[in-house]
Amino acid sequence: MTATANTAGARSGRGGAPFLYVVVCAAGIAVEVSKLITAAQERDWEVGVIATPVALGGFFDTAAVEAQTGRPIRSAWRRPGDPRPFPPPDAVVVAPATFNTVNKWAAGLADTLAVGTLCEASGLGVPLAVLPCVADALAAHPAYRASLERLRGMGVRFGDPYAGEGDGDGGRGEFHWERALDLLEPGDRPQETPLPR
Structure with missing residues (x-):
């Protein structure tokens, strides 16, 4: 399905394509954010x-x-x-989303452009999808769990949590970048991951 279908015909980018904001937080997996951008562009989003x-400050190749x-x-x-x-934006993806950003967003602490953008997009009803990258110890913190509940109550959709741990073969497990785009699909949206217990 193309991005045009994802946003019910919204057209805000160059040439009339729908526009996706990708909010990138400071997690090691951010080095691969180009995978998300490629996947979004293949679905006809401008990013x-x-x-x-x-x-x-060095978590991904900015140039x-x-x-x-094609944008700063x-x-x-x-x-x-x-x-x-x-x-x-016609939609916003936060990937990777860190403990700090999720908690500040849920609390409405818009002290950076990234978090301020998320707070504003929430208030405007812009579709939001999040791929958390949070260590298990931090994900167990009561503030984080409360933040997830609050954001879900605001209509934010979450993909599977990712702790950045090994996959058993000495490498990191796979970060499912395209999952964020799937969560933006209208109608038959994929089942969300349940809150951690």
Whole structure:
């Protein structure tokens, strides 16, 4: 299914394609964010990347991502009078989503452009999909569990949790980037992962 179908005909990007914001947080798996961008572009999305300040500081290849999207990566607030570098989003994906970002978003602490964008998108009813990358010890924290419940109550969809642990063969398990795009599909949306117990 194309992105046009995903957003019920919304067209905000160049050439009328729907526009996807990808919010990238500071987790090691962020080095592979180009996989998500490629998958989104193959589904006819235009993509703009917003990174947390820490993620922008070396968690992924910023030059490669800017070349892939054809747009600058955003991390800082615009100054009054500056043009908007991205059109309004038709959907937002947060991948990888860290413990810190999930908790700040749920609490409404918009202290970075990334979290402020998520808070605003939630209030505007923009479809949101999240791929958490949170260690098991942090995922067990009561604040995180409460944040997941609050965000789910706001209509945010979550993919399988990813702790970045080994897959048994000495490598990391697979991070399912395309799952975020599947969660944006209308109608027959995939079953969400249950909250951790």
